[in-house]
Amino acid sequence: MDKKIKLKVDKQVMEVESGTNLLDILRENKIFIDNPCGGKGTCGKCKVKLIKGLKEPTSLDIKHLSKEEIEEGIRLSCNINISETTELIIPVDNEKMNIAVAMEKYEFDVDSMIKKKYLVMKEPSIEDQRDDYKRISDACGIRDLLIGIKDLATVSEKLRKYNFDVTAAIYKNQLIHIEEGDEREKIYGLAIDVGTTTIAAYLLDMNNGKVMDVEPQINMQRIYGADVISRIDFTVENKEGLNTLRQCIIGQVNSIIETLSARNSICKDNIYDVVIAGNTTMIHLLLGLPCKQIAMAPYISVVTKALEIKAEELGIITQGIVSIIPGISAYIGGDIVSGILSSGMLNSEGHSLLLDLGTNGEMVLGNKSEIITCSTAAGPAFEGSNIKHGVGGIKGAICKIDLSQDKVYETVGGENPIGVCGSGVLDTVAQFLKYGIIDGTGKIIDKNELGEKYKDRLMDTGKMKEFILAEDKMNNKIITFTQKDVREVQLAKAAISAGIKILLKEKNIQLEDIETMYIGGGFGSYMDAESAITIGMIPKELKDRIRSIGNCSGAGAKMYLMSKKLRDKALEISRKANYIELSRRSDFQEYFIDSMLLE
Amino acid sequence: MDKKIKLKVDKQVMEVESGTNLLDILRENKIFIDNPCGGKGTCGKCKVKLIKGLKEPTSLDIKHLSKEEIEEGIRLSCNINISETTELIIPVDNEKMNIAVAMEKYEFDVDSMIKKKYLVMKEPSIEDQRDDYKRISDACGIRDLLIGIKDLATVSEKLRKYNFDVTAAIYKNQLIHIEEGDEREKIYGLAIDVGTTTIAAYLLDMNNGKVMDVEPQINMQRIYGADVISRIDFTVENKEGLNTLRQCIIGQVNSIIETLSARNSICKDNIYDVVIAGNTTMIHLLLGLPCKQIAMAPYISVVTKALEIKAEELGIITQGIVSIIPGISAYIGGDIVSGILSSGMLNSEGHSLLLDLGTNGEMVLGNKSEIITCSTAAGPAFEGSNIKHGVGGIKGAICKIDLSQDKVYETVGGENPIGVCGSGVLDTVAQFLKYGIIDGTGKIIDKNELGEKYKDRLMDTGKMKEFILAEDKMNNKIITFTQKDVREVQLAKAAISAGIKILLKEKNIQLEDIETMYIGGGFGSYMDAESAITIGMIPKELKDRIRSIGNCSGAGAKMYLMSKKLRDKALEISRKANYIELSRRSDFQEYFIDSMLLE
Incomplete structure (x- = not known):
């Protein structure tokens, strides 16, 4: 048997096999750590601060980390194999992103795929020997009522248990749920926008289309890579990779269902339709479909059409169906179709x-x-992936830059700055242009050509020019925007x-x-x-x-x-x-x- | 831990828990033993001959067994709990019945539910980015081609593995199988008549409707009861009973598929449709549907309509579908609909x-x-269930009686007589009537009123009159037909x-x-x-x-x-x-x- 090593991450203590890769451990334990390159050692983001079990920095650490970081015990987790008792903290603030979940107003006639019918049936007698299937389909008024074989057994037993007085939930001509008595009012649905980075789930009362609640979450698949390409790579490079990503998103959807049901005191069995808008890769991962071909020319997906699948078949814990919004191609998914729809x-x-x-x-x-x-593939720069101090739109992210002010930045939540998120990145380049810090070709000008006001902010590491945006006092580091960032x-x-x-x-x-x-x-x-x-x-x-x-995709x-x-x-x-x-x-x-x- | 006891049945040696019921052991080990009452101790048929571990006869043994039988070590297995090393043989000849499997001629246009199409597709390119689903559905010429989510993954991989040169098997608008190259010729189907007692399976070449082979078998569920009522009782009285019976028939259908595929050198993946004709209870057991209500007034089945189910969903090892012939009521099943169809x-x-x-x-x-x-429920008397020396139509069964002859009986296979099967039972009563052994009310007349020729054949045990039909020399017993048998x-x-x-x-x-x-x-x-x-x-x-x-049901x-x-x-x-x-x-x-x- 392999030697077990004690590992403490933040407050969590665990035992791991000697020699296991630290990033793998964090992923397996669903501990969120930024690693947009998916563990390839190219992004330099998966930083941990070692308290016990500190090792000499490797060439990869030296390449990606500042001298100060190395001195205070920060290392890249993808580069560490645990071989002795180790204690570490993950220094990044991993609070939830501000996910766009505006409760947009929209107007249309409510007419969903799900109907509930209250059925009071005659009990079987020697004069009325219709079989259970016939009895309930007659009551529903649907001649070719579809009931799955496994469900038929349950239906038969429930009819008797409930004295032939039931409410049936029907999708198209398919019976999907049966309850005791008149429960027509309880009819709920979920609309979920599954983004690469974020998930926004809306709980709706399907009687009137009212949004009852919303649950925004980070897509937990992020621990396996920041963008669709790294996720696809993960499925190609790991034998169980596709299944791991599938279970990750299915598990998260199920946990969202549990959360929304509990918070709104409803039964999850009364959620009959879960509509999912996602890009083509997110949908493939959710369905467990191979997506290797999406990442390589000529960029072919397995399927983009609309799908309506029994929740059970996908491992989703509701009684009804899951509706996948159709996409257009491997890189124009159902999220965009949904956005086109809601944009009007x-x-x-x-x-x-x-x-x-x-x-x-x-x-x-x-x-x-x-x-x-x-x-x-324009997004990554604005999601922080290829930007030196780039972060997602989390608390402390610099989201606004105005170089005319004394304090040039604003952060999400007004907190101590920890990096720059997309809107900050965009502002920075626009402000650089406005105040002549870069020229029309994007080149940061020389220090001596720079106005007095900004001179002190410009550093030249020899390799590259960097402009100081802010000082992260908590972590004792400076947040810069580099020539390479401008190029991105x-x-x-x-x-x-x-x-x-x-x-x-x-x-x-x-x-x-x-x-x-x-x-x-x-x-x-x-x-x-x-x-x-x-x-x-x-x-x-x-x-x-x-x-x-x-969030036009969520609205759609x-x-x-x-x-x-x-x-x-x-x-x-x-x-x-x-x-x-x-x-x-x-x-x-x-x-x-x-x-x-x-x- | 309970004590383990050694048990030898015929040549099979096993270890069993002390105190386990012998009939249960035989059933669990799929050792065929006649027990039409399902272990209730009323039929007296589940005889075993004990070689080692013989016990004193119980009152149940004395009631059902002859003195000779008791002396030679025969006991009822339902009545024995194994508590010491035991060796036994099962004395009944359990060879296959002569199942009616006549290769009837029938004429109609061959036009089955399954179509095979040979598809040579253009490979994806940057000019033709149709997704895999669209590519194959275009090639099939079916706009709403149905492919299950799990199958989609396989289809996508097979298209590439086979260089977009495949044969697709299609059921309605559903893709059910995909193979490399042109395999249109390989298209087979099974028609199975699942009777309570016997199963007859026909393998057909679906190109031309020719019957390639036939496999008759005893329905293995017999070990759980001879007729539908005892089987239903078994599902009610045993927690896992329904599942046991379901697995029994599914396992047998699968073994038939293996047998027919091997014997005819075909691949079972090329069997695309398995049509099943059966009475309503047999169908319920096959589908795992509760059938308690079939056995009690007002006699209600769960479903009688036609079903077409993916073989996989039922646990059947072919690639295609299973088609259940619709029935009419709890006691008029798909076997009768099928018979009506084929009768013309x-x-x-x-x-x-x-x-x-x-x-x-x-x-x-x-x-x-x-x-x-x-x-x-007319059948049991003719299946041997309620007849003292009744047996199924197995070898050695008396199948014909002519009292005008010296040797009054004929047996199946001309072998040593072991009992009377249905046609023998019917003949016996007709001959009794013809030769005045019974009167018009069915009463066996007194010995002194009987003609010289038959006098010696009539016994009166005091309790009941019995007429000797034959002598089973092998087992040293006489085969009689009793007053009670006439009444049945x-x-x-x-x-x-x-x-x-x-x-x-x-x-x-x-x-x-x-x-x-x-x-x-x-x-x-x-x-x-x-x-x-x-x-x-x-x-x-x-x-x-x-x-x-x-076998009009099989023909249908x-x-x-x-x-x-x-x-x-x-x-x-x-x-x-x-x-x-x-x-x-x-x-x-x-x-x-x-x-x-x-x-």
Whole structure:
């Protein structure tokens, strides 16, 4: 038997096999640690502070960590194999992100897929020998009522237990639940937006479509990689990887169901429809479908169509069905279809643009009769992944920059600054441009050309210029924005800008013909539109037509849950939309290079 | 821990807990032993011969066994709890029954539910990014092609493994199997008649409907009770009883699939449809549905409609579906619908009767436009259950009696006589009547009134008169037919005769209007129609219109498998047929009593 080693993480004590990798241990124990590269040793984010069992820094530690960090005992967890009693703390603040969960108003007729019927049946007699199936299907008034074989046994027993006085929940022509007496009022549904980074779950009363509660959570799959590509890599590189990720999201959905049921004093058996909006990879992971082909050219998913599956089949703990909102391609998922639906952009003859900025950047151009879409991997820079001091939108994240002020930054929750999140990243580059800290090519200018006010903030490590945004007094470190960070933003903004140009070109539409520019998605909800215009990510011509629509994917999921008509509309969107694969277009490359300049 | 005791049964050695019931042990180990009463101690059939560990006979042994049997060490296994090292043999000849599996000719257009398509697809490219689902459904030409979530993962991987060159098996709009290259020729189906006593499985080439092979077997569930009522009792009295019986039949169907696949060198994955004809209880047991209500008034089944279920869901080891032929009521099952279908009785304007005599006796009256049915528990007497020396139609069973001959009996296989099977039972009573051994009331006449020829054959044990049919020299015992046995036959024939009268009365049809009297079913196939007429079970007026149709249920199952049109016809039969519950009719009681006389 292998030697067992004692390991203490924060306040949690455990025993581990000698030689086990620390990052693997943290993941297995569902201890949240930032590791966007998925343990490859390239991101330098999976920092732990060792209290006992400190080791000499390795070359990887030296590459990614500051001298101060190394001195105070910080190491990268992906780089440590536990071989002696170890005690550590995870220094990052892992409080919940501010997930966009605005309770948008929406109007439509409530007409969901689920109906409840109160049935008082005649008891069987020698004059009325109809079998149980026939008796209940006659009572429902549905000739080909579907009841699964396993459910038939239960139904038969319940009919007798409840003296043939029951309420039946019916989905299409399928019996999904049976209860004693008249329980027609108890009919609930969930609309869940499963993002790569965040999950937003809405509990709805399906009698009236009212949102009863909302539960925002970090997607626990993050411990296996920050973006879709690292998650897919995880499924390819680990034999049980796909199953691990599937169980992770299913477990989290189930825990959300438990939480919302308990908090609202409802029975989870009365949640009959769980609508899920997610990008194509999140849906594949949820369904346990192989997603290797999504990550490599020619980028093929297994399925994008709408699915309605028994919750039980997926391991979800409700009685009813799980409805998957259809997507369009491997990189335009049901979350975007849902966003198109809720934006209302298809109600008009005039064309509108939709930009969804989450971990990915998806763009849509459409009107009443046509929809085209494209997608770029623009998001990571705004999710903190490729930014030196980048963090998610957690408490203490710098979310706003104004270099004209004395204190140039604001943080989420007004707390001690710990890093820069997406909106801060965008602001920083816009402010750099405004105050001449970078030139039009994105180059940080030399110290001697810089105004007196900012001179002290500029450092040159020899390798790279860095601009000091703030001081993290708690952790005794400075938060900088580097030349490389500016380049990351330039790449992201160029991709988005070029994508928009391709969509317009494809349909031969001019900017002045665009009615509305909708901006949604995790980061999209929080970013400063003016900053986006300043750096040229969004065309300045659209300035007065920008409309921020928050979590449009979650809003669409609620509509999909509550209205058959809108569900049909979503099916129509997924069928009708065309996807433009940018990687095969030489004109995209040209636009992309053109757009690298910061105007 | 309980003490372990060594037990040897025939050549099989096992260890059992001290105090365990012997019959239970035999059942658990799937060792076939006749026990029609299901271990209640009433039938006296579960005999074992103890070689070691012999015990004093109990009152139950004395009641059921002859003095000779007790002396040679025979005991009832239901009555023994193993407490010391025991060795025994099971004396009954348990060879396979002669199951009616005639390869009937039938004519119809082959047009089954399963289609195979050979698909050569374009490989995905950056110009053709259709997802895997869309690619295969386009190739199939089915827009809403159904593929289960678990299958989707496999399909995606197989498409690549087989270079997008595959054959797909499709059921309705559902993809059920995918293979490499062009395999359209390999398409097989099974038609299985699951009787209470016997199972007949036919393997068909679905390209042309040709029967390739047939496998007759005893229904292994027999070890848990001979008739449907004892089986249902077993599910009620044992917590895991239903599951035990379900696993028993599923296991047997799977073993039949293995046997037929191996013997015909085909792959079981190419068996796409398994059609099952069975009485309502057999179907409930196969599906794991509670059947308690079938056994008690008002006799309600859970379901009788046609079902098409994924084989996997039932635990059946083929790739495709299992099709359950619909029934009519708790006592008129899919086996009868199947028999009605294959008899062809519905093709005519004129009315015909169908009598299916297996373990139960089911009767049908119908023509092109109407069908009525009824059912009686007439079978047991003809299956050997309630007859002193009754046995199934196994080798050595007396199957024919002619008292005018010197050797009055014939046995199955011409072997040493071991008991009397159904056709022998029927012949015996007819011959008794013909040669004046019984009078019209069924009473065996006194020895002194009997002709010289038969005098020596009549014994009077004091309790009851018995007529010696044969001597079982091997087991040194005599085979008799008792006064009580005659009474059992009278009850059975009265029930059938009265049932026929009720059907005719219900539709106001005269015997002369009956076109054909079809006789099918296990026992029905072998019985001598003249004997049946002699004792008045079948109206003598129909003598020249009797047509024996063998295993009509199995024949119908083949039709159901091979032709969509005939499948629809079966659905129509099950919908249209009316069931007459005899127990609620006082006129049935009157007919029944009238029919007790042997004409």
